[in-house]
Amino acid sequence: MKKHRDILVIEDDEDDREILEEIFRDLGYKNNIIFFSDSTEALTYLRQPEITPFIIISDINMPKLGGFELRNIILEEEILRDKDIPYIFVSNAHDESSVKQANKLKVQGYIQKGSDYAKYKDKIKGIVDYWKENIHSFSSKGIKKQG
Template identity: 45%
Template sequence: MDKGGTIIIIEDDEDDRFVLEEAFKELGFPNQRRYFSDGLSALEYLYESTDRPFIILSDINLPKLNGLELRKKLHTDAELNLRCIPYIFFTTALNHQAVIDAYSSSAQGFFVKPGAFQEVKDTVRVIIEYWKSCAAPNNF
């Protein structure tokens, strides 16, 4: 985890991407953001890039490779797992099984997307500030 690194956002809904970007702009976090509309393109980017992302915010319901499948691949791939990238689900897919599946895949968080912009902004602030305060094995 590189606290100044890129924030990876995997979201297939264009309106949700717009809202998230507006929230990040208003919050003023300096991290670059990269958006992916499916899990497969995000995985390919992570394999091909030497980027050390700060965090991954991922929807669950995604085309090609859903968020749970992507998380499992990142967790079981030794090279990607060593990057210590926090994987946070940020989704509307709230049901008991989704939460169980998320934490069973060693996700570091599960947040439900609020409907109001201010609540989205508040949730993003909490997530980013928390992880900026955390220590990780590879940021010493």
């Protein structure tokens, strides 16, 4: 089932990765959570035909390849676009310009990182639970069955 496939988290900040790792551990989802500190490595991973994650959670401001640029590549490359993976931005940036840019890139969510652990955890839970219940078209190519 699609809801048990991998969740990709692309976050260059080690402290933010650790917080998200703790949140996912606390939430107890059966999905494998795969962390990337470098968005170019995440892109290489996503280009593998057999890789079709459940969801991508991505920071915006990252070195080498920012979240906006990564999302744009996913939309431009047919092999990536056809995987139809929900893409969620998680960022400290919440200015109008960033939100507008994210909307132009047809993301499925944009949440602000939180300093309040419980609220941040609730935001992540809300996003993941929504996509677990949402009827969404996913390519059947390359789906790995996971328990």
